[in-house]
Amino acid sequence: MTQLGDYFHQNLAQTSDSPIGLEISRAEGSWLVAADGRRYLDFIAGIGVSALGHGNAEVLEAIAAQARRHLHVMVYGEYVIESQVMLARRLVELLPRPLERVYFTNSGAEAIECALKVARKFTGRAGFVAFDGAYHGDTMGALALAGNRAMREPFGALPGPVTHLPFDDVRALDKIDSTIAAVIVEPVQAEGGVRIPETGFIRALRERCDRAGAMLIFDEVLTGFGRTGKMFALEHFGVVPDIVVMAKALGGGLPLGALCSRNEVLATLSHDPPLGHITTFGGHPLSCAAGLASVNVIVRDGLCERAATTGKTIVRRLIAMRAPEIAAVRGLGMIVGIEFHDASLAHRFVAATLVRGVIVNWTLNADNVVRLAPVLTITSDDVNFAMSAMDKALDEIRR
Structure with missing residues (x-):
């Protein structure tokens, strides 16, 4: 050694x-x-993370060009930073309507935490639904969603309430009721063993959330940016969630997470109280520059x-x-x-x-x-x- x-x-x-x-x-x-x-x-x-492989020339040049301009200048959301704005714009172009506004974070787990906060504030409800086999990160809120009890139990009481339902089981969806702020699902359960749900399950989940007034959150942290053969895995199912969470390949090899939703949903972060979710390094200019270059290569090169x-x-x-x-x-x-x-x-x-x-x-x-x-x-x-x-x-x- x-x-x-x-x-x-x-x-x-x-x-x-x-x-x-x-x-x-x-x-x-x-x-x-x-x-x-x-x-x-x-x-x-x-x-x-490395969707384009390691050391892609266009991503490295984008990083170098941004580094020559500036690095961190202010907490995310206060200044108009070109790489942040242009990456947000590109993501909105690639996602289906009415997903139209982006909030950047440092990682997938932080984006999950932000999505949970937004769902609670927007709906005025407390409960969440996740699925057996799920993995959404390792911060306390994200861990509470984990579908593996052995991963949760050593850490004591976790944020909740969270109800865990069987994955890909339409019959279990009746448990989603008026107490639920949001249901969070991976369109492919990667850590759950690469489990791919039936299209009917995802569509029934969307319908059930609509009837119950619950938000539907898609965790596309791993499945986004071409991994499943579509830019986003949601395209396989013909369903538009209320919130999409992204990370991993988003940053072109640098740390970056994000969530995208409707204007009125993410607007809840700006009032009562203002600065309802802030991050110092989320949407770092280098990460956004790398992410924009990476996304453009993925699209251009098919x-x-x-x-x-x-x-x-x-x-x-x-x-x-x-x-x-x-x-x-x-x-x-x-x-x-x-x-x-x-x-x-x-x-x-x-x-x-x-x-x-x-x-x-x-x-x-x-x-x-x-x-x-x-x-x-x-x-x-x-x-x-x-x-x-x-x-x-x-x-x-x-x-």
Whole structure:
């Protein structure tokens, strides 16, 4: 282990008992290069952040140009900052009406917190509904929505009340009533095991929220910006939520979150009291400049359509392996889940794939499912490399 690796274990707070511990020297395209010179194919795109791959030239130039102008100048929302305004404008162009106003945050979890506050203030109600298997972040309010009880319980009483319903079960939606401020749902449950709901469930959810007077919040933190083969996953279902939450790929590799809603909904933040939700670094000029460049490349280069085609290829090739260890393969665009018959097989597969130079990971709320989420610009050669590595990893774990 290098001296830097020693400092990593001695001085940096750890988030697991066994971190991967790769010492990354540089990254380019779909690849990470470790300090020992080994190359690793990033088949999870930094958990969905690096949609264009690492080191996209147009994003880097946008960052450099903004850095030459100015960095932080005032808390978000007080000055007219070109990169903030133009990114908000671009997002509104890409989202369906009546979603027309954007609030920027630092991260997805902060955007979730803001959405919960807005829903309570706008409706005058207290309750929330989330779903089993859900993941919306790790701040206290977001954690209260988590569909995995084991993630919630160690932290004691969490904000609420929150009712958890079965995911993709239309019959359970009757529980949404006049006490509920908002229902929050992922159009694809990524940490829940890449679970893709039926269109009928999402449409019934929209109808039930309308009847109950509850707001519908879509968490598109991972599914946004081409990941599912559409710019936003909501396009697959023909439903417009009241609030869309975005992050991860939004910032082009830099920290950025946002929520988008109707004018009258987000206007509640500006009065009674004013400054009802403020953030010092949310919508940082560098992040917004990078995000605008990234979004424009995704649209210009047809990366949504490319994600749809490449994702189908990955699913088809995984199924063709006919591995007895795999119970199911499912995907929507370039978010793919490999469900193993038990968690130990999934964990061994992740380790065996890493040894062969490909980074994948299992999901928080379904640790028998391995998630794939490669960069949207991945080449066919890189896909072939990943498929070969995974095929060999399957051979190893069955020995």
